[in-house]
Amino acid sequence: MIIVSEDEDEGDSNPFLFLGQPVHDSVLNINHDYRYLRMGYYVSAHAETFGVDVTPNCTEIMDAYRNPLLIEKARRHGLRTNNYRLITSARSEIDAPAVLFAVNPFTNNSMKVVDSGSKLPGMIKRMSMGARFPVSLHPLTGEVLEIIQIFGESTNEETSEFAKKFYKIFNIPICKLIVQIDDGGVLLNHCEPALKKEVKWDIVHDKVRKIKQSV
Amino acid sequence: MKIACFVEAYNFIVKSERSALMKFKSTAETMGHEFEFIYKNDISKIAEYDALFIRATTDPSSSAYIVSRLAEQSGLKVIDDPHSIRTCSNKAILHDLFYKNNIPSPKSILFHGDYSRETLDSIFITLGLPVIIKTPYTRFSSHVEKASDETQFIEISKHLLRKAKVLVLQEYVQSDFDWRVGILRNEIIYLCKYCIPDGGWKVRSKINGRNVWGDTIALSRDSISPGLKELSIKLSKCVGNGLYGLDVKEINDEYKVIEINDNPSIYDGYEDTVDGDIYEKIINALVS
Numbered sequence: 001m002i003i004v005s006e007d008e009d010e011g012d013s014n015p016f017l018f019l020g021q022p023v024h025d026s027v028l029n030i031n032h033d034y035r036y037l038r039m040g041y042y043v044s045a046h047a048e049t050f051g052v053d054v055t056p057n058c059t060e061i062m063d064a065y066r067n068p069l070l071i072e073k074a075r076r077h078g079l080r081t082n083n084y085r086l087i088t089s090a091r092s093e094i095d096a097p098a099v100l101f102a103v104n105p106f107t108n109n110s111m112k113v114v115d116s117g118s119k120l121p122g123m124i125k126r127m128s129m130g131a132r133f134p135v136s137l138h139p140l141t142g143e144v145l146e147i148i149q150i151f152g153e154s155t156n157e158e159t160s161e162f163a164k165k166f167y168k169i170f171n172i173p174i175c176k177l178i179v180q181i182d183d184g185g186v187l188l189n190h191c192e193p194a195l196k197k198e199v200k201w202d203i204v205h206d207k208v209r210k211i212k213q214s215v
Numbered sequence: 216m217k218i219a220c221f222v223e224a225y226n227f228i229v230k231s232e233r234s235a236l237m238k239f240k241s242t243a244e245t246m247g248h249e250f251e252f253i254y255k256n257d258i259s260k261i262a263e264y265d266a267l268f269i270r271a272t273t274d275p276s277s278s279a280y281i282v283s284r285l286a287e288q289s290g291l292k293v294i295d296d297p298h299s300i301r302t303c304s305n306k307a308i309l310h311d312l313f314y315k316n317n318i319p320s321p322k323s324i325l326f327h328g329d330y331s332r333e334t335l336d337s338i339f340i341t342l343g344l345p346v347i348i349k350t351p352y353t354r355f356s357s358h359v360e361k362a363s364d365e366t367q368f369i370e371i372s373k374h375l376l377r378k379a380k381v382l383v384l385q386e387y388v389q390s391d392f393d394w395r396v397g398i399l400r401n402e403i404i405y406l407c408k409y410c411i412p413d414g415g416w417k418v419r420s421k422i423n424g425r426n427v428w429g430d431t432i433a434l435s436r437d438s439i440s441p442g443l444k445e446l447s448i449k450l451s452k453c454v455g456n457g458l459y460g461l462d463v464k465e466i467n468d469e470y471k472v473i474e475i476n477d478n479p480s481i482y483d484g485y486e487d488t489v490d491g492d493i494y495e496k497i498i499n500a501l502v503s
Contacts, residue, residue: 016327019307019325019327019381020325022314022315036275036276037276037305037351037352037379037380038380039380042307042380042381045301045305045307045308045311046308046311049302049308049311049312049315050311050315051315058301059297059298062275062280062284062297062301063284066280066281066284068258068259068281068285069281069284069285072285072288073288076288085259086255086256086258086259087256088255088256103278103281104276133255133278134255134256134258134278134281
């Protein structure tokens with residue numbers, strides 16, 4: 001297995017070197033950002049094109065980072081979500097409070113919490129870029145939390161079981177999850193790249209060392 | 216069968232595209248199927264259909280990718296499927312695909328912005344001048360530039376790298392036209408020449424400040440040369456089993472693939488002029 005990591009202390013190869021070479025072995029791709037057109041994505045795409053197994057693969061990346069795909073996959077695998085809706089314009093039956101995420105190619109870190117119904121139309125108009133792209137709307141029913149998930153571990157103890165399940169389903173080594181915590185437990189709302197400085201690299205090093213030992 | 220055709224409002228602006236969409240609808244209905252245009256507001260209803268045909272522009276960042284993936288997961292027949300979208304939409308991935316599968320294509324290099332003397336020399340020795348510079352997400356000849364010398368190369372590539380992590384640098388191959396080979400389920404369904412307009416160097420060129428498209432000349436698919444046919448099917452099989460448009464240059468009886476596209480243009484009076492049964496063939500692929 002080849003470890004391709006943006007962290008120089010960690011990998012057998014860095015993303016730039018890796019992309020210039022043919023691939024003959026399975027790949028573990030470690031990056032804080034796997035978004036489409038980012039280096040983390042290209043590493044997985046390069047490995048996949050050469051026909052080797054890669055973690056995460058491009059389908060897994062896209063399933064995690066595009067909000068409707070994330071929620072549908074979570075539902076199919078029994079991970080708790082709430083009744084999200086895709087909308088491009090505000091309609092009367094849409095209620096606040098709600099948590100909104102842009103589903104467009106440009107925005108990261110797009111979460112908006114809207115308490116008042118009167119603010120929804122303006123917010124949806126802005127986030128949909130004038131109805132050009134959908135907005136994913138989730139009812140606000142609990143406390144909103146941002147957690148960093150690293151190989152199934154969470155930066156927040158309350159969500160450690162949830163992070164384990166998430167990693168098992170989605171196979172994304174590092175990401176930020178936006179969840180709500182209510183009386184029923186943890187609800188998944190969104191997944192996006194972690195900032196590099198948010199990642200606990202000592203956990204990553206430890207996990208990678210164990211993976212290397214096991215292969 | 217109930218077919219959803221995913222479109223956006225812009226698909227109905229140009230008359231020949233609008234007319235082609237209506238031909239798809241009438242062909243499907245004549246064959247006894249329902250054919251409904253759906254938009255991004257209808258994405259969550261996709262499981263109500265038996266098949267999905269995407270005509271809106273595809274890209275992994277677009278709503279079209281979401282509908283494609285949701286449809287695939289719901290067990291619908293899908294054109295364009297998510298794998299084809301991911302592969303064909305990205306020229307850096309196509310660069311790898313051509314290399315891995317020995318597909319003849321212009322020499323090309325991935326470039327991340329290393330402007331050291333050694334790298335620049337290596338680029339110009341390998342590719343020569345002029346050199347073509349493409350962003351991975353180029354479509355309809357946009358974000359494709361030609362640099363005649365090193366100064367221009369540095370200026371253009373730095374500009375394009377502001378939005379792209381990687382660029383594809385390619386040897387310039389001059390020609391009067393590109394072959395466009397339409398393929399469905401690894402069979403040729405139409406053949407065209409996409410001509411380069413006078414005074415330009417790509418199918419859509421900027422000439423005197425205006426974007427000008429070259430002519431489209433349709434030919435019988437049966438007239439395709441054995442070499443071009445073999446190459447086209449070989450490449451199509453490397454991607455999948457969908458609907459593709461290959462762009463190929465012919466130089467001295469040899470073929471070099473420029474790219475393979477999912478979601479190829481099908482306009483009434485253009486690609487369908489000679490082989491008019493492409494509508495029927497595509498509907499058949501969706502329902503069989």
